[in-house]
Amino acid sequence: MTQNILKIGILGSGSGTNMQSICDAISAHTLDARIVCVASDVPNAGILDRAKKHGIPCRYIDPAPFKTKLEGRAEDEYIEFLSAYGADVVVLAGFMRIVKKKMLDKYHDRVVNIHPALLPAFPGIAAWKQALEYGVKITGCTVHLVDSGTDTGPIIVQKSVPVLEGDTPDSLHKRIQEQEHKAYPEALQILAAGKWRKEGRRIVTA
């Protein structure tokens, strides 16, 4: 974590817009990192096309037999893939599976996730919809280290997003995603710079 160029391995299930924001930050020299590999649990995920276009090693890795978690033989294969490319950190970018103990032990405090709410509010699925239904006036996104809980790990960066009159789940989600694309590179740069520590469960960068 103290080297200058952070080697990022990405896991994703979707179109890869968060990966794109990381690529863009690297190109703009605001993030001292390199994406060394991309793996997906969805055969035709857009994130794999995006990786190919950028010349990044990428692979679909069959997550069977589990539906919602990454465990067993599949977990081993993901770890081997990330290790083979020398990933320092594992970045979950819309990866729709729960990462389990073996991965978290191997990459202790080096698995990173982004969540579309201001945690600890609205953990779990469709957080923007939860926020809208609850009636909050401010929500946002959270980049955090992954621990064994659901969206409970130490927080690296948060960005706030106002809920506007007339917002639908889609319009709110879209505005949150815009902030995600700023928050993720910013959080990864904190890891790349290596000047952070945990105090209790707080992440301190001073």
Added chain:
Amino acid sequence: MTQNILKIGILGSGSGTNMQSICDAISAHTLDARIVCVASDVPNAGILDRAKKHGIPCRYIDPAPFKTKLEGRAEDEYIEFLSAYGADVVVLAGFMRIVKKKMLDKYHDRVVNIHPALLPAFPGIAAWKQALEYGVKITGCTVHLVDSGTDTGPIIVQKSVPVLEGDTPDSLHKRIQEQEHKAYPEALQILAAGKWRKEGRRIVTA
């Protein structure tokens, strides 16, 4: 709630800085309201001195025999006091007691509270301390209608506050209070204007 001047009754236990912010907004004509009475459960509370200075009818009302809630004979007395001065809404400004069913029924959706966190995160006491220990990067304050839960009522206004490196509970609390003094008058003006409704548990002003 549709009249032009909202008649506010205030309950407080402390120095009354939130009451002061409401007074200031009224003086500045950004809040179409009048504070009609102030009651406290603490005999020498600063909020009573402040009320006297502004010529607002005020009274200490003995909350006995309860330590943390307002119920029974004392509850009746508070309600009678508020009614005698024709309060449209009951504003809790640092009132360190749980308001119970009789008051909430009498002033249904017209008891308002401010909480020093972005609810639903960090309900309960010393919310700024909870937020700091959890390690969030953004917290704030919430003005909400009071229901029978703890800090669970419909949200009128929220303001965000960044958590800064080196923040102590005190420094963070102070910055949250600055936003409280903006949020409370803003929320009360929404009630004064009368153009709001509930959709599910959302408060909509459009």
